[in-house]
Each structure stands twice: as structure tokens, then as C-alpha cells.
Amino acid sequence: MIAVVVLLLLLGVSLAVAAAGGQEVPVGAILALTAVFVVFFGAGVHVAAVLGLLGVLVGLVFSDRPWWDFAGQTLWGPSSNFVLVAVPLFLLMGDILLRAGLSDRLYRALNLWLNRLPGGLLHTNIASCAMFSAISGSSVATAATMGSVALPYFTGTGYSRRMVLGSLAAGGALGNLIPPGITFIVYGLITETSVGALYVAALLPGLLVTGLFVLVILAHGLARPTERPAPVPFALKLRALADLLPTLALMLLVLGSIYAGWATPTEAAALGAVGAAVFAAFEGKLSFRLLNASAEATARNTALLGLIVLAAYLLNYVLTTVNVPQTLAAFMADLPLPPWAVMACILALYLALGTFMEGFSMIITTVPVVFPIVTALGYDPIWFGVVVTMLVEIAQISPPDGTVMYVLQGMRRDGGPITDMFAGVLPFLAAYLVAVTLLMVFPELALWLPRAWG
Numbered sequence: 001m002i003a004v005v006v007l008l009l010l011l012g013v014s015l016a017v018a019a020a021g022g023q024e025v026p027v028g029a030i031l032a033l034t035a036v037f038v039v040f041f042g043a044g045v046h047v048a049a050v051l052g053l054l055g056v057l058v059g060l061v062f063s064d065r066p067w068w069d070f071a072g073q074t075l076w077g078p079s080s081n082f083v084l085v086a087v088p089l090f091l092l093m094g095d096i097l098l099r100a101g102l103s104d105r106l107y108r109a110l111n112l113w114l115n116r117l118p119g120g121l122l123h124t125n126i127a128s129c130a131m132f133s134a135i136s137g138s139s140v141a142t143a144a145t146m147g148s149v150a151l152p153y154f155t156g157t158g159y160s161r162r163m164v165l166g167s168l169a170a171g172g173a174l175g176n177l178i179p180p181g182i183t184f185i186v187y188g189l190i191t192e193t194s195v196g197a198l199y200v201a202a203l204l205p206g207l208l209v210t211g212l213f214v215l216v217i218l219a220h221g222l223a224r225p226t227e228r229p230a231p232v233p234f235a236l237k238l239r240a241l242a243d244l245l246p247t248l249a250l251m252l253l254v255l256g257s258i259y260a261g262w263a264t265p266t267e268a269a270a271l272g273a274v275g276a277a278v279f280a281a282f283e284g285k286l287s288f289r290l291l292n293a294s295a296e297a298t299a300r301n302t303a304l305l306g307l308i309v310l311a312a313y314l315l316n317y318v319l320t321t322v323n324v325p326q327t328l329a330a331f332m333a334d335l336p337l338p339p340w341a342v343m344a345c346i347l348a349l350y351l352a353l354g355t356f357m358e359g360f361s362m363i364i365t366t367v368p369v370v371f372p373i374v375t376a377l378g379y380d381p382i383w384f385g386v387v388v389t390m391l392v393e394i395a396q397i398s399p400p401d402g403t404v405m406y407v408l409q410g411m412r413r414d415g416g417p418i419t420d421m422f423a424g425v426l427p428f429l430a431a432y433l434v435a436v437t438l439l440m441v442f443p444e445l446a447l448w449l450p451r452a453w454g
Contacts, residue, residue, distance in 0.1 A: 049307075055315035075310050082266055084189060084309070087137075087182050088302040089269035093250070093276045094136035095294040098145045100280035102246050103132060107149045109243035112236065116228050118221030121159065122167045125150055126213045129171025130206075131244075133178040134251045135272060137185075139396050143172025143404045147411050158226045161416060163217075165408060166424025170213050170432075172404045173393040178206040179255055180265060183363060183389045186309065190367050193381045195265045196258055200453050201382045201446045205390065205439060212431035220427070246279040259453075308364055315365070339377040340440070346370055347436065350391040351398075363392050386446040387439055394432050397425050 097103055107128045114123040129146050136142050147168050154164050176183040179199035188195040254272040257263035263271060280286040335342060350362070367388065374384045396404040399422040409418050439445050 049311070052311035052314055055311065055318045058315070059318040059321070075314060082264075084185065084306075086180070086185055086266040086269040087305060088298050089266070089273045090135075090137035090180060090182060091141065091301050092294055092298040093254075093269065093272040094132070094138065094141045094145065095297050096273070096276040096280055096290070097132075097135065097246075097250075098148075099290050099294060100276070100283050100285040102276075102279060102283065103128075103145050104149050105243035106131060106247050107146065107153075109240040111153070112232050112240045116231070117218070118225065119217035120221065120226055120228065121150075121153055121157075122163060122217045122221070123214065124153075125164070125167040126171045126210060126217065129168070130174050130178060130210050131247055131251070133175040133206075134180075135247060135254060135276075136175055137180045137182045137269075139173050139175035139393060139404055140407055142175035143168065143407050144411070146171065147408045151411060151413075160220075160224065160424075161414070162420050162424030163220055164424070165405075165412075165421045166426070166428055167213070167217060168408055169397045169402070169404050169421060169425045170428035172408070173397045173428075173432075174206065174210065176396075177202060177209060177386075177389055177393050179203065180258070180269065181389060182305075183392055184385060185265065186363060187367060187385045187388065190364075191371050191381055191385070193385055196261075197382050197450045198385045199255070199258055199265070200450045201386050202389070204445050204449055205386050205435065208438065208445065209390070209432060209435045212435055213428055216427045216431050246282075250275050250279070339379070342377055343374070343379065343440070346373065347387070347391065347440070350388065351394065362395055363388060380443070380447060382450055383439075383443050383446045387436065390432065390436050390439070394429065394436070397429060397432075399425070 107124060110127045110131075111121060111124045114127060115121055117123050125146070128150070129142050132146055133139075133142050136145070150168055151164075154161075175181065179202050181199075181202065184198040184202065185195055187193065188198055250272055253275050254268045257268045257271060258265055277286060277291070280290065350366070370388075371381070371384070375381060396402050399405070402425070405418070405421045405425065409421055
């Protein structure tokens with residue numbers, strides 16, 4: 001589905017561009033390429049292979065330049081970029097914390113403080129996901145980690161199964177928005193925007209979205225109250241704060257070093273990975289087996305993301321050689337519409353794509369085409385980076401193809417249908433859309449802090 005839609009859109013635009021330039025484009029070739037990709041995806045070919053082959057075939061059909069002479073250099077650029085090293089390091093840090101049991105301690109400690117609020121444990125889901133997001137950088141990793149910890153707590157309770165799953169999916173979706181989100185690294189690489197500035201800009205929107213999720217749970221808790229647990233002695237709550245120290249220390253180490261200007265995101269990720277290993281050693285869990293398992297999981301995920309990035313870079317290079325982004329930018333900028341209306345159309349496109357397209361693939365394939373349009377309309381690249389990351393997060397929890405939802409569905413032991421997840425996440429989707437709307441109306445929510453930071 002992804003390949004067919006992207007193929008039709010991009011080849012259609014390429015056809016229009018070529019026709020506008022007076023080139024003769026064989027329609028039969030376009031139909032043949034479409035048929036090839038229908039077969040590829042029908043056979044389950046991976047998205048990275050599809051993007052790469054799409055780049056090769058589009059280049060052969062539409063480009064009159066020997067673009068293959070530059071393919072090696074095009075692929076070498078992102079693969080040797082220092083910024084991308086942060087991706088496996090953040091993944092490694094989160095995996096070590098999960099295997100060392102520190103995420104379970106985080107959840108238990110927050111539960112003691114939040115379980116008597118209206119909504120109870122649902123608040124713990126959001127708070128623990130938000131805190132873990134600040135050290136993991138990945139929505140899928142956050143959802144998988146906190147889902148494995150949280151789901152057993154709800155067994156045999158009176159909580160709505162749909163709200164439990166929806167709150168975990170929504171909390172997991174914060175993984176990319178709350179710094180140090182991996183999506184910001186990829187966006188910064190593609191658009192040559194400062195990753196540090198993106199991290200600063202994401203602070204207030206991240207708090208805004210988290211706050212809206214809390215309001216959703218409060219409303220649900222007041223409408224459908226559950227039995228509150230017995231009060232916990234305040235001294236026990238204070239002792240439980242010690243379980244938050246590893247997470248808070250890593251947050252300070254990673255984000256503090258970035259915001260203070262002492263380390264780049266990549267260097268901060270390295271500090272975080274070492275810090276996670278140190279805390280695992282304090283817990284008595286550090287071993288060669290743990291490090292080996294974490295390294296293997298990190299290598300698999302990094303290889304998956306890396307292949308998509310390289311294939312998308314090849315496709316983006318070929319599209320640039322046939323002037324697709326430039327032509328689209330000029331066309332959209334000349335439309336008799338105010339900039340906000342064009343931007344609203346772009347946001348609607350992302351929301352539509354998010355219903356069937358995985359978030360990371362979406363940003364890789366669309367940002368190189370959309371970014372020139374956004375800048376031509378006069379919008380700030382940092383603001384758009386935050387907005388597009390929020391749209392990617394919405395895609396992660398949008399039925400019917402939200403990646404985070406399927407990760408959590410695979411962790412369920414009750415055998416319930418996926419429609420529970422779809423229904424449970426809808427109130428949080430609405431809250432996220434409210435946050436995007438507020439950012440459209442008040443762009444300073446994302447721009448004020450970077451400007452004040454200096």
C-alpha cells in the first residue's frame with residue numbers, strides 16, 4: 001500500500017514536471033513501474049527495498065543525467081554523518097534500562113504518587129512513558145518497555161481495558177516528541193536544521209501534549225470512578241523517590257549536557273548509554289549476556305532504520321534531479337491561497353498518510369518534498385520540525401496502521417481484539433490534534449524557547 005501510493009504520487013508529479021519541461025514521457029513505463037511495485041508489495045518486500053528500487057527506476061525513466069555516478073556519494077553522506085550515530089546509542093540506552101529492571105522501578109515509584117488521583121494508574125501510564133521518553137528517543141521502544149511493565153498491574157482490576165491500552169499507546173507516542181526523539185535527528189539531517197534547537201523547541205509542545213493527556217484521563221476518571229487504593233504512608237512515598245533517581249540522573253546527563261551546550265546530541269547519547277550501563281551495574285544486573293542482548297537488539301533496529309534512510313536518500317536525490325521538490329514548492333507558493341490554508345492542506349495530507357503509513361517511513365519520504373514548500377511559504381524550519389514530529393506521533397497511534405498500537409496488541413495476554421486499542425486511543429488522538437491546532441495558531445509555543453535560549 002505504501003509503495004503504490006508513493007509511486008503513483010511521485011511518478012504523477014514527475015510526469016507533470018517532465019511534461020511542463022517539454023519532455024516526452026512514456027505512459028506505458030509509468031504503468032509498468034506501478035505494476036512492478038504492486039507485485040513487490042504483494043510479495044511483502046520491505047519498505048527500504050521498495051524505496052531504493054523506486055529511486056533507481058524513477059531515475060532510469062525520467063532522468064537524463066547519469067545520476068548513478070553520484071549514487072555512491074549520495075549514500076555515503078548519510079551513512080557517515082556523525083549525527084546519526086546518536087540513533088543506535090539512544091536505542092542501546094533504552095534497551096539496557098529495560099533489561100536491568102530500572103523501568104519497572106520507575107513505574108512502581110510513580111504509581112505510589114499518582115494512583116489515588118481520578119483515573120488512578122492511567123496517570124502512571126502517561127507519567128512513566130513521558131519520563132522514559134526523555135531517555136529512550138523512540139516511540140516504539142517507549143511503548144514496548146512501559147507496556148511490558150504496566151499491563152500486569154491492570155490484571156483483575158476495574159479499569160476500562162480500552163483506556164488502559166489507549167493511555168499506553170498515547171504515552172508511547174511521546175517517545176519521539178519529548179527530547180531526545182530520534183525523529184528530530186532524522187529531520188535535522190534531511191533539512192540541515194540544528195538538532196539541539198529542535199530539542200529545545202520540543203520542550204513546551206511535549207509538556208502541552210502530556211498535559212492534555214492528563215486532562216483526558218482526569219475527565220475519564222471523574223466520569224467513571226474506580227475504587228481507590230488505600231493511602232500509602234508519606235514516608236514510603238519519599239523512599240520510593242529513590243527509584244526515580246536513575247531515570248532522573250540519565251535525563252539530567254543527556255538533556256542537561258545538550259541544553260547546557262557541553263555535548264552534541266551524539267555525545268549526549270554516548271553519555272546516556274554509559275550511564276545506563278553504570279546504573280545496571282549498581283543494580284547487579286550488568287553482565288556480558290545483558291550487554292550482548294542489548295547490542296543485538298540495537299543492531300537489528302539500527303539496520304532496519306539505516307536501510308530506510310539510505311534508500312530514501314537515493315530516492316530523494318533522484319527526485320531532486322528531475323526537479324520534483326522545486327516544482328512543487330513553486331506551484332504551492334503561487335497558489336491563490338493564504339499560507340495557513342496551504343499549510344492546513346499539508347497537515348491534512350500527513351494525517352491521511354498516517355492512517356496507513358508508518359511514521360518513520362512517512363517523514364523520510366515526504367519531508368524532502370514538503371520542506372521546500374514550507375520554507376517558501378515563510379514558515380520556520382524549527383517550528384515545522386516540531387509539527388511534523390507531532391504528526392508522525394499521531395500516525396503511530398492512528399487506526400488502522402499505527403505501529404505503536406500493534407506493538408502493544410502483541411503484548412496482550414487477554415486475547416482481546418485490536419478494536420479495543422482503536423477505541424481507547426481516540427480520545428488521546430483528539431487531544432493530540434488539539435495540540436497541533438494550538439501550535440498552528442500560536443507558533444511561539446515552539447519558537448519562544450529556542451529564541452530565549454539564545
